Amino acid sequence: MLKSLYSGVSGMKGFQTKLDVIGNNVANVNTVGFKKSRVIFQDIISQNIAGATSPTGLRGGVNPKQIGLGTKIASIDTIHTPGSxxxxxxxxxxxxxxxxxxxxxxxxxxxxxxxxxxxxxxxxxxxxxxxxxxxxxxxxxxxxxxxxxxxxxxxxxxxxxxxxxxxxxxxxxxxxxxxxxxxxxxxxxxxxxxxxxxxxxxxxxxxxxxxxxxxxxxxxxxxxxxxxxxxxxxxxxxxxxxxxxxxxxxxxxxxxxxxxxxMSNVDLTEEFTEMIIAQRGFQANARTITTSDSILEEVVNLKR
Incomplete structure (x- = not known):
């Protein structure tokens, strides 16, 4: 199976979590003493296709070749900035x-x-x-x-x-x-x-x-x-x-x-902006999955 399928799934899961956190922030916009949260992502391990080589007197160095395998949640931080x-x-x-x-x-x-x-x-x-x-x-x-x-x-x-x-x-x-x-x-x-x-x-x-x-x-x-x-x-x-x-x-x-x-330290302008980013990120990862599926369909149809 194509690695991009699993990368797309990990991205969709991550952005779903981000939307969950944003939804909770927005729901508590008028909650006394509430402190908002944020989601931080990090990439998962990368597959090494080829390693790096050092430069020599005859030829220059070569960078490593790696393929990323998706994303995961690094942390969900609680932000303790003062509320209004x-x-x-x-x-x-x-x-x-x-x-x-x-x-x-x-x-x-x-x-x-x-x-x-x-x-x-x-x-x-x-x-x-x-x-x-x-x-x-x-x-x-x-x-x-x-x-x-x-x-x-x-x-x-x-x-x-x-x-x-x-x-x-x-x-x-x-x-x-x-x-x-x-x-x-x-x-x-x-x-x-x-x-x-x-x-x-x-x-x-x-x-x-x-x-x-x-x-x-x-x-x-x-x-x-x-x-x-x-x-x-x-x-x-x-x-x-x-x-x-x-x-x-x-x-x-x-x-x-x-x-x-x-009051709550939730900023609606910031939350709605992050909501748009999360929505577009979710859609982009969904498109990665549908494109990978189309490629797999072409591979399956080669026998016809």
Whole structure:
């Protein structure tokens, strides 16, 4: 059989995969925190018809003669360029201007997932969660493990928190029902209180500046190595680097903008252009197959 048949098939398979990736990109053009993907091709091994010869004093060198045997997918990369910011004016909507990721977990002590989607809300218990109900994790200096963030009431004074806001470093500013304001803090990851040296009475509770909570973030050395797990979340892999949780001001991950969401980084102009290229590439490889079939037909008809 003609090698061009198999080369054409490999090309059609590759461009079909490219169209699948483009289709997913276009479908997520308005998905909060989505990161687009791209397909990179590489050629398969080549058949050597003749090897190269070195030049001598009597004659010049000759280049090798090789026939390529098609193409294959080299990689499907996730592109972590920033998405366009969309202003919502909702205080719990957050966007990171930098390389850091928010960290969420389905349960405290469970697996940690990374996300750029900052559309967070408070549930009925006062916990800060994402749209899937996963806990948004926080970080304190006194607790080595990440903690859930509960914005409901002060465990010391039993005063309910009436409002809250999140600053550019991820600290949570709260106001209680008496009008006292300060930063949300936690002594043991379960009891939350309002920390403000001007308001807190040291005789009532052993307040510690290290108890102040900020949103936990992480920066990985190779974001392209993160694994997509759906719901606009990523999981660290052996090639992404360790996802060490910390405060965004400590890991140089950028800053947090409140009232803003980072949208998808999909560019429709680029995607439609790539779609045309993929379509024409698919058609060209199909034409290679039909032309090879016509040649085989002529060979079969030689006996007639």
């Amino acid at each position: 910011p969309m202003t919502t004016n909702v205080g719990s909507d957050l966007a990171i201007d930098g390389d850091a990721f928010f960290v969420v977990s389905p349960e405290i002590g469970g697996a940690n997932y990374l996300t750029k989607a900052g559309n967070f809300t408070r549930d009925a218990s006062g916990d800060l969660v994402n749209s899937n109900g996963f806990y948004v994790l926080g970080k304190t200096d006194t607790s080595p493990a990440p903690i859930q963030i509960n914005i409901s009431s002060d465990a010391v004074t039993n005063k309910a928190f009436t409002s809250y806001s999140i600053d550019s470093y991820g600290y949570i500013n709260v106001v209680d029902e008496d009008g006292n304001s300060g930063k949300l803090a936690s002594k043991n990851g379960t009891d939350f209180y309002l920390y403000n040296p001007e308001v807190n009475d040291p005789a009532v509770y052993d307040y510690d500046p290290g108890d102040v909570i900020s949103l936990a973030t992480t920066v990985v050395s190779n974001p392209g190595g993160l694994k997509k797990i759906g719901n606009t979340m990523f999981e660290a892999t052996g090639n992404s680097g360790a996802a060490v949780l910390g405060r965004i001001e400590d890991n140089a991950g950028g800053q947090i903008n409140s009232g803003v969401l980072e």
